[in-house]
Amino acid sequence: MKILFTFQPPEEMKMKWAAAFPACDFQFYEGIQSAGKSLAEAEVIVTYGEDLNEEHILKAEQLRWVMVMSAGLELMPLKMLKEKEILITNVKGIHAIPMAEFVLGLMLQYAKQFPRIMKDIDQGIWHREIPGLELAGQALLILGAGAIGSEIARLGKAFRMNVLGINTSGRKAENFDSMYQMDNLEGALGEADYVISVLPSTDYTRGLLGKEHFQCMKTSAVFINIGRGDLFKSTVLVEALENNEIAHAFLDVFETEPLESVHPYWNMEKVTITPHLSSRTKEYLPRSAAIFEENLKSYMNNGVNYINEIDLERGY
Amino acid sequence: MKILFTFQPPEEMKMKWAAAFPACDFQFYEGIQSAGKSLAEAEVIVTYGEDLNEEHILKAEQLRWVMVMSAGLELMPLKMLKEKEILITNVKGIHAIPMAEFVLGLMLQYAKQFPRIMKDIDQGIWHREIPGLELAGQALLILGAGAIGSEIARLGKAFRMNVLGINTSGRKAENFDSMYQMDNLEGALGEADYVISVLPSTDYTRGLLGKEHFQCMKTSAVFINIGRGDLFKSTVLVEALENNEIAHAFLDVFETEPLESVHPYWNMEKVTITPHLSSRTKEYLPRSAAIFEENLKSYMNNGVNYINEIDLERGY
Missing domain, CATH: 3.40.50.720 (NAD(P)-binding Rossmann-like Domain)
Structure with missing residues (x-):
């Protein structure tokens, strides 16, 4: 299964994930634009939640889960994600x-x-x-x-x-x-x-x-x-x-x-x-990654017990 | 009895003390230098502790108590004050x-x-x-x-x-x-x-x-x-x-x-x-003044139970 990142995590994280989840094909892009045709094959998208629009969701035909590495969802195409019944999780709580x-x-x-x-x-x-x-x-x-x-x-x-x-x-x-x-x-x-x-x-x-x-x-x-x-x-x-x-x-x-x-x-x-950085510290990505890893295990094992699963009826 | 300040507190403090301690003659100077001959008659000196030297203590023939409105005593003429058995109190604890x-x-x-x-x-x-x-x-x-x-x-x-x-x-x-x-x-x-x-x-x-x-x-x-x-x-x-x-x-x-x-x-x-101001806030003088007032009451009533009486043997 293909997991598409719309940002570049540090190399040691990439290596760790490749070793821990050998069944997954991780693809890392600098922005959703550079993902090109890979989008059509992505089952999971990992994003900071500011770059996805409805067009991307339409193109991502295999998409089943979006992992948002932030807490705010207001820039996400929530209506279409809800229609397509796509799982959304975020990193609420680490802020x-x-x-x-x-x-x-x-x-x-x-x-x-x-x-x-x-x-x-x-x-x-x-x-x-x-x-x-x-x-x-x-x-x-x-x-x-x-x-x-x-x-x-x-x-x-x-x-x-x-x-x-x-x-x-x-x-x-x-x-x-x-x-x-x-x-x-x-x-x-x-x-x-x-x-x-x-x-x-x-x-x-x-x-x-x-x-x-x-x-x-x-x-x-x-x-x-x-x-x-x-x-x-x-x-x-x-x-x-x-x-x-x-x-x-x-x-x-x-x-x-x-x-x-x-x-x-x-x-x-x-x-x-200050330029919107109250939550930005060196601990941010490691903590987000820990939630992603736990959710990826759930996704592969049984599809239940996600951390921070968003209820799209309530919007949070 | 004469109480000599080597600094100028705010007017409202002066008025409050004049009303609360009618038996005291408060004299306020901008620095020990301007005190001149008053020094000879002062029974109490209130100071930030950075301006008194041995010469002042010799001149202050009536001196019995020095109230230091700071915590550090290293600039005080402690040897002579000890010899003359003068009471020293400070404002340790408010910092x-x-x-x-x-x-x-x-x-x-x-x-x-x-x-x-x-x-x-x-x-x-x-x-x-x-x-x-x-x-x-x-x-x-x-x-x-x-x-x-x-x-x-x-x-x-x-x-x-x-x-x-x-x-x-x-x-x-x-x-x-x-x-x-x-x-x-x-x-x-x-x-x-x-x-x-x-x-x-x-x-x-x-x-x-x-x-x-x-x-x-x-x-x-x-x-x-x-x-x-x-x-x-x-x-x-x-x-x-x-x-x-x-x-x-x-x-x-x-x-x-x-x-x-x-x-x-x-x-x-x-x-x-930073220019030595970690303890300096608008609360400093009111808190110091409260200790001075309590000690002045003790001084006038019974001469015991001073807040922060310095043991000149130990030096603190």
């Missing part, structure tokens, strides 16, 4: 540790004013009068109380923060000091010193935050978005920052990625851009 | 939270490569191929397992790190996975991905680390010194970095402070300088 570390890193960078300190140091200036902040005692609000949000909450508690969350029921969850219901979003936003969104892109979350939500926040609030860029219109955030409604925004995700080269964010002192 | 947050902030800045990401972003470059690291699973060695070291250890555990410490007995302490004895320092250094020193300056610690200690460390190791700058000769660290014996050093303290303007550290890519 919690790197993304939570990334968020705490940003919060500490802000509190400890590292960029401002480094600016002085780069100019040879020894300047001790930079007023640092502490995370201890501050309120941290997390939008999205799933695996990633819970890991951020756990670290927030370790830093002696007051950790608030939002979910549909308002029911208390581990590592959260208080849980708000979604209909009290504005109240929760008004409490927070740090507002973190890890929300995925769904019909519900798209455009969830409007002008009024940034106006609810403290003028000293720091907003961090590592979820999805369509949570709000960037014009709304630009205006909120220009009006000093909040103090700073750290943005890892955007309505359009890469961020357009003419976007105002690039020149705003109160915006720190 | 744990800010310094531990500072250290984790530096570690995350390194692991997440924020400066490198920002360099691209400043040039308008969207570059996602920057390989981040995780703290999870890494080994953290803390030299100095007191209050600050323990708080760093606690946060290290929260980040799922393997936390190692060193003390004289090798006896296990809370939040440490393993504790080494001092005579196994080289072994401990060889285990660590991050080596943090919070050691104070004592006869034992001065020059404790030599060439051979940096050679024991992993070539990928990150060394962070927020203790005291005389732990090693800077020539030793410069050589270790130039020989790629370790990967990076974050230095908040130096043999001479401010760091000499001609020091090689300023131009080394593998050195990140």
